[in-house]
Amino acid sequence: MHSLLLGLIAALAWGIHDLCVRFVSQKTSILPAMLIVFSTGAILVAGAAAALGDWQAMTLQAAWLAGLSGTLFALGSYALYRAFALGPVKLVAPLVGAYPVLSLGMAMLQGQPIGTGHWLAVAAVVGGVGCIAVFSTEDDGSPVNLQAAAWGVAGAIGFALTFATGQAATHAGAELPVLIVTRLAAILLLLGLAWLARMVQLPSRKVLPLLVLMGALDALALGLVIYAGTLPRPEFASVSASLFGLVTVVLAWLVLRENMNRAQWISVAVTFGGIAYLGH
Structure with a gap:
């Protein structure tokens, strides 16, 4: 139950964060914006890690897994930003939020039994996302942006792998040190990509407060999901956190005034x- 609650809080934080992503991704370059967001999160986590972190419990295996988790998280987040820059929330959010389907697939490859109910749930997710795409096409009068869909799927893959490796790192070491190593690895990767792309210009001052808020929300959400690795049934946190897409869709409808007809709402409900x- 504690893991489930942590995941739900993370879902709320990420839902607000992703609504901001939709706005920011169309106002500024992605890599500089992500650097501000990730750096803000790293500063917040570093303060807690320095004061409360059990660094003696940090093993080499935990550090390696945390670094891998951070790298995957940066790649997944980049895909998320690109998807929201190209497509509407009602299409992208369910795609990205469908990463538990991939987690289920990894569990199956590891030999864990998968019941009929789980396969039906997978069918509901895939079918729901497909219906969202179809009804979006009819409503907007233009084809679904395949690039946005592809980046959304890439984001889902990145997040599924991020949570799996992050929780494994928590099992092998201490929570706060794992979080700061995860953040540092993500920032280093983004710095390398920004240097290669020659994107060193900071975002405008108008969006800086929003980027700082996004960094705080992102750090809180990821920290809660990874911390759940120390609790019974940590997978509940990952799955409940994936409902952030539903939060984002509702907020986009309320705040951004994205049109949603009855068929689209039913498709969203089936997916999530x-x-x-x-x-379960």
């Missing part, structure tokens, strides 16, 4: 109902 069942 299937995602929720995967944590």
Whole structure:
């Protein structure tokens, strides 16, 4: 139950964060914006890690897994930003939020039994996302942006691998040191990509407060999911956190005034109902 609650809080934080991503990704370059967001999160985590972190419990295996988790998180987040820059929230959010389907696939490859109910939930997620795409096409009068869909799927893959490696790192070491190593690895990767792309210009001052808020929300959400690795049934946190897409869709409808007809709402409900069942 504690893991489930942590995941739900993370979902709320990430839902607000992703609504901001939709706005920011269309106002500034992605890599500099991500550097501000990740650096803010790293500063917040570093303060807690320095004061409360059990660094003696940090093993070489935990550090390696944390670094891998951070690298995957940076790549998944980049895909998320690109997807929201190209497509509407009602299409991108369910795609990215469907990462528990991939987590289920990894569990199956590891030899864990998968029940009929789980396969039906997977079918609901895939079918729901497909219906969202179809109804979006009819509503907007233009084809679904395949690039946005592809980046959304890439984001889902990145997040599924991030949470799996992050929770494994927590098992092998201490929570706060794992979080700071994860953040540092993500920032180093982004710095390398920004240097290669020659993107060193900072975002405008108008969006800086929003980027700092996004960094705080992102650090809180990822920290809660990774911390759940120390609790019973940590997979509940990952699955319940995946409902952030539903939060984002509702906020986009309320704040950004994205049009949603009845068929699209039903498709969204089916998709996230299937995602929720995967944590059963």
